[in-house]
Amino acid sequence: MSLETIEFTVVGSGAAVPLVGRAHYGVVGSGDLEVLLEPKAAEAAVSVRIVTPVKGFDTLWKRVVEHFVAETGLAGASIEINDNNASPAIVALRLRQALVEAKA
Amino acid sequence: MKTEQRWDRLAADTCQRLEAAAPYIGAGKRVKAEDTVALLKAVIRSGDRVNIEGNNQKQADFLADCLNKVDPAEIHDLHMVQSCVPLASHLDMFERGIAKKLDFAFGGPQAGRVAKFIREGKIQLGAIHTYLELFGRYFLDLTPRVSLICAYEADREGNLYTGFNTEDTPVIVEATKFRQGIVIAQVNKIVDKLPRVDIPADWVDAVVESPKPFFIEPLFTRDPGLVTDNHVLLGMLALKGIYAEYKVKRINHGIGFLTSAIELILPTYGAELGLKGEVCTHMVLNPHPTMIPAIEAGWVDTIHCFGGELGMEEYVKARSDVFFTGPDGSLRSNRAFAQTAGHYALDMFIGGTLQIDEWGNSSTATANRVAGFGGAPNMGCDAKGRRHATESWLKCGREVPHMADQIGVMPRGKRLVVQGAETFGEARAPTFVEKLDAWQLAENAGLELPPVMIYGDDVTHIVTEEGIAYLNRAPDMAARMAAIRAVAGYTEVGLKADLAETKRLREARIFMTPEDLGVDRNRANRDLLAARSMRDLVDISGGLYNPPARFRNW
Numbered sequence: 001m002s003l004e005t006i007e008f009t010v011v012g013s014g015a016a017v018p019l020v021g022r023a024h025y026g027v028v029g030s031g032d033l034e035v036l037l038e039p040k041a042a043e044a045a046v047s048v049r050i051v052t053p054v055k056g057f058d059t060l061w062k063r064v065v066e067h068f069v070a071e072t073g074l075a076g077a078s079i080e081i082n083d084n085n086a087s088p089a090i091v092a093l094r095l096r097q098a099l100v101e102a103k104a
Numbered sequence: 105m106k107t108e109q110r111w112d113r114l115a116a117d118t119c120q121r122l123e124a125a126a127p128y129i130g131a132g133k134r135v136k137a138e139d140t141v142a143l144l145k146a147v148i149r150s151g152d153r154v155n156i157e158g159n160n161q162k163q164a165d166f167l168a169d170c171l172n173k174v175d176p177a178e179i180h181d182l183h184m185v186q187s188c189v190p191l192a193s194h195l196d197m198f199e200r201g202i203a204k205k206l207d208f209a210f211g212g213p214q215a216g217r218v219a220k221f222i223r224e225g226k227i228q229l230g231a232i233h234t235y236l237e238l239f240g241r242y243f244l245d246l247t248p249r250v251s252l253i254c255a256y257e258a259d260r261e262g263n264l265y266t267g268f269n270t271e272d273t274p275v276i277v278e279a280t281k282f283r284q285g286i287v288i289a290q291v292n293k294i295v296d297k298l299p300r301v302d303i304p305a306d307w308v309d310a311v312v313e314s315p316k317p318f319f320i321e322p323l324f325t326r327d328p329g330l331v332t333d334n335h336v337l338l339g340m341l342a343l344k345g346i347y348a349e350y351k352v353k354r355i356n357h358g359i360g361f362l363t364s365a366i367e368l369i370l371p372t373y374g375a376e377l378g379l380k381g382e383v384c385t386h387m388v389l390n391p392h393p394t395m396i397p398a399i400e401a402g403w404v405d406t407i408h409c410f411g412g413e414l415g416m417e418e419y420v421k422a423r424s425d426v427f428f429t430g431p432d433g434s435l436r437s438n439r440a441f442a443q444t445a446g447h448y449a450l451d452m453f454i455g456g457t458l459q460i461d462e463w464g465n466s467s468t469a470t471a472n473r474v475a476g477f478g479g480a481p482n483m484g485c486d487a488k489g490r491r492h493a494t495e496s497w498l499k500c501g502r503e504v505p506h507m508a509d510q511i512g513v514m515p516r517g518k519r520l521v522v523q524g525a526e527t528f529g530e531a532r533a534p535t536f537v538e539k540l541d542a543w544q545l546a547e548n549a550g551l552e553l554p555p556v557m558i559y560g561d562d563v564t565h566i567v568t569e570e571g572i573a574y575l576n577r578a579p580d581m582a583a584r585m586a587a588i589r590a591v592a593g594y595t596e597v598g599l600k601a602d603l604a605e606t607k608r609l610r611e612a613r614i615f616m617t618p619e620d621l622g623v624d625r626n627r628a629n630r631d632l633l634a635a636r637s638m639r640d641l642v643d644i645s646g647g648l649y650n651p652p653a654r655f656r657n658w
Contacts, residue, residue, distance in 0.1 A: 031332060057532060063594040088594055089334045089526040089569040093625060100626050 016075030337628035358455020464560030527593030
């Protein structure tokens, strides 16, 4: 199984909510993924790194993560995702769950 | 002068055919398996309308194989009128030229070949129906001349026991026999005494003990181990935003993991919402194994079944307060009656789909497969002939702002028709699309209409991970389309959503997010399932549920 790495940064607009703690959420089971959220105090932007076996869905990944950042106002953080064929719905769900974990 | 007119030609013709078949029919209408092809040759004529019983569960497979063995030079151009064509043999007879025309409801695994054969002219398609629609036509213009049916057992006189999987048999036999047709049954076993009589012997002309038991598919078994957190989220949204909101008591659950998830969180999340006794009390449903936890927890008053489900026999027998069972104790399923209840007496249908367009039309068709409809459209529609009121039906109708355009000040209810799906399905195929694949299929297979499972004007609610679109509350088509865009997520359709407009829809409660509904996404977790594995289902059933081997992993 060859893996694809997608990297990009998202600059949130509006109220920036810097990440306080770090979080590791989910497992790389079939149709699932793990999310690592880490604070990155020096920058306001959110850097994103996704490792996935699925090719050709870069735009879709960007849409999901950008929307997550826009809705939550997340800033100053890095998001790392290790994916195993998760659907966009599961990606969005895990990101939110990881954020709750990071705040806890 | 008055010419003598005969009014019993059908009966005379039947008599003649049965005389030709007489050498093969012994005492108790019994025919030896090896004489079956000869029997069929004696009673079937080219151009006949023939029914081979088979739906998505049990199949008269031996008789279908035998019909394939007749010489197409002798018997050809048959007009097949039957619920389903899921077996290879159903299509082989078109390949061989034995059959020519097809009127059916469901294609199943042969859907790809159905499309191909229509395109190649091997199948002359009458129409794709819903079950009730096709059954209706059995009594008007599509009455079978010969029906090849399927039962568990026959006795020495030819009475039949169809038992747990009675399904379509009564409606086929009624239509065929009472219009002087010929009924031939394959049975697994001939016995001295039947557990009960489902079809009386004098409605049956010949009985064949088949070399193997008939094929049957456990189509409605969903392994709780495969229910995802996202199914749980959709289930929570449906329970809070629809079941609780409308207090829906009379429900059909479609096939799929969303409804399995709902069934499995009734005793947990549903109980927390205080819904026990308030929702899901009366159901039209196959014996879904995932209903076991809710039934055991006392949620359900009544379940009537279209068909059986492998492995649920003993459980159903031991729960006769809930299921319709015969004097012998076993289930009596009946597709025609269950579909009638589904069409007229339900307050809600909820099920999954493959594609929804921008107007809310919903379809499971793909470009090269004629899958057909089965029974979903009969339940996934507003029955216009309904005249009795229930609380949820009235509430759904009261919320329709444009009702007055149709019938002025006259109050009227509306069935809840709910489509639930993730915004992206298998292999990230978008659920929300600008044009349904059904259009392409209609073109590829030369159909008169794109096969739409549920029309937009019947869909009242759409549930996705983004939230719920309350289409019944939309004042006009523009608002309805905007609500659909709002639940369409990151699909191309969803990206057209205007944020300000979505906000207005939320204020008007035409679109509601999980947060608006008070559904905590962080609780969307498999821990909420009342059973997390097949083994759990067996344990909760007290060992009465006996899953087929392929579902056992312990």
